[in-house]
Amino acid sequence: MGGNCIPITIHRSLITDMLIHSATQLLTLSGGPQRGRDLGNLGVIEGGAVLVRDEKIVEVGSTADLRAAHPHEPTLDASGCVVMPGFVDPHTHLIWGGDRAKEFEMRLEGAKYLDILAAGGGIISTVRATRTASIESLIAQARPRLLRMFATGTTTAEAKTGYGLQTATELRLLKALLALDREGPLELAITFLGAHAIAPEFKDDPQGYTDLLTETMLPLVQGWWEVHAPRRQSLPFVDVFCETGAFDLAQSRQILTKAKELGFPLKIHADEFDNLGGASLAAELGAASADHLVVTSDADIAALAASETVAVSLPCTPFGLAERDYTPAQKILDAGGILALATDCNPGTAWNESMQFVLALACRQMGLTPAQAIAAATINAAYAIRRADRVGSLEPGKLADLLVLSVPDYRHLGYRFGTNLVKQVVKRGRVYSVDVGYYRTA
Numbered sequence: 001m002g003g004n005c006i007p008i009t010i011h012r013s014l015i016t017d018m019l020i021h022s023a024t025q026l027l028t029l030s031g032g033p034q035r036g037r038d039l040g041n042l043g044v045i046e047g048g049a050v051l052v053r054d055e056k057i058v059e060v061g062s063t064a065d066l067r068a069a070h071p072h073e074p075t076l077d078a079s080g081c082v083v084m085p086g087f088v089d090p091h092t093h094l095i096w097g098g099d100r101a102k103e104f105e106m107r108l109e110g111a112k113y114l115d116i117l118a119a120g121g122g123i124i125s126t127v128r129a130t131r132t133a134s135i136e137s138l139i140a141q142a143r144p145r146l147l148r149m150f151a152t153g154t155t156t157a158e159a160k161t162g163y164g165l166q167t168a169t170e171l172r173l174l175k176a177l178l179a180l181d182r183e184g185p186l187e188l189a190i191t192f193l194g195a196h197a198i199a200p201e202f203k204d205d206p207q208g209y210t211d212l213l214t215e216t217m218l219p220l221v222q223g224w225w226e227v228h229a230p231r232r233q234s235l236p237f238v239d240v241f242c243e244t245g246a247f248d249l250a251q252s253r254q255i256l257t258k259a260k261e262l263g264f265p266l267k268i269h270a271d272e273f274d275n276l277g278g279a280s281l282a283a284e285l286g287a288a289s290a291d292h293l294v295v296t297s298d299a300d301i302a303a304l305a306a307s308e309t310v311a312v313s314l315p316c317t318p319f320g321l322a323e324r325d326y327t328p329a330q331k332i333l334d335a336g337g338i339l340a341l342a343t344d345c346n347p348g349t350a351w352n353e354s355m356q357f358v359l360a361l362a363c364r365q366m367g368l369t370p371a372q373a374i375a376a377a378t379i380n381a382a383y384a385i386r387r388a389d390r391v392g393s394l395e396p397g398k399l400a401d402l403l404v405l406s407v408p409d410y411r412h413l414g415y416r417f418g419t420n421l422v423k424q425v426v427k428r429g430r431v432y433s434v435d436v437g438y439y440r441t442a
Ligand code: NIG
Pocket: 093, 122, 123, 126, 241, 269, 272, 317, 344, 346, 347, 348, 349
């Protein structure tokens, strides 16, 4: 190993059935998604234990009870540690080619994100790097991001296409995401984001690209998915970037309405820079989530709160763009909305894989308590990708996706940042030990 480095290595154990015991705090997050001011109910069991068998959680309770009931079970000692559900990251752009370090510097020198996009850079520059990359190269570039997510505690992530903006490349991205999901260990909820930007070929004809998406690409993706992902329970999500310079409200409605007719579950990028009404559209159409929500109006917040559409906040994005305004989380909670958190991991605005950093930002910039941030990053995040029946809490019947943190109190999450508090990740009952922090000079 050359140079100075702080490596992350992940070791996988072969034991899959076990009693994880003696957790200082076991956070169950039981009871389903947490709406409005109910957010932050961690269901803490002090001295807690979890029994894991066949990739699933069988029993949750006190260490004394579970050890007495299962004296011969292999054990994993979590003394001095917090045990909690794995993070669910419900908004990532995971798969792309190249990087935009140069644009970061341009922005620091005063250039604006939407101006760079209008000049053919931004998302479009990543589209150029993605179109010319092979599927092998795209997978190889995404894999370390996935491993960083996993090592920092994310056990399920949403992952979008959107840097192809032409049929062949968008399908290549879907194929790459399916391959990465099969490879594991992290599981992916996949989203088709052909409506991420106006394709460069349609620069002067945004309506033409919108029509291509609705008339040709969506039906094609539907048929392709049935052939290439036959065992999937449902179609991928369809998402739209509803924003000045991308898709206006009418175009977003056209795309999402067609997607809904074809049976796709929906998502939207709304109110990142301008308020176009995308959040209300998402609520009206029964979308799983509306994401970003920085300049969201009170009327949009009320519409979200009256719906099952999850408000997904992405605090890494204003942080990454060095902007002042964040999601009005307190207003969303006061109104009774379902709030979740995600990384938005992407090369333009927020190249960060760690949900722990998202929590630290949400506590400081949106006034969430650590308990609220944890619930927003687990059970509510699972609801935003329609997997709250499988992941996001420690309850019998759910997947054994959980974290052993190297801290005795959950409030270290949010409080500490820029470091990894995960000691072990358990994914479908397999234990992965994360060794971080040993430092060596060549
Ligand atoms: O969610 N806003 C649109 N999409 C991404 C940014 C993508 C990019 O700049 O490459 C986002 O912030």
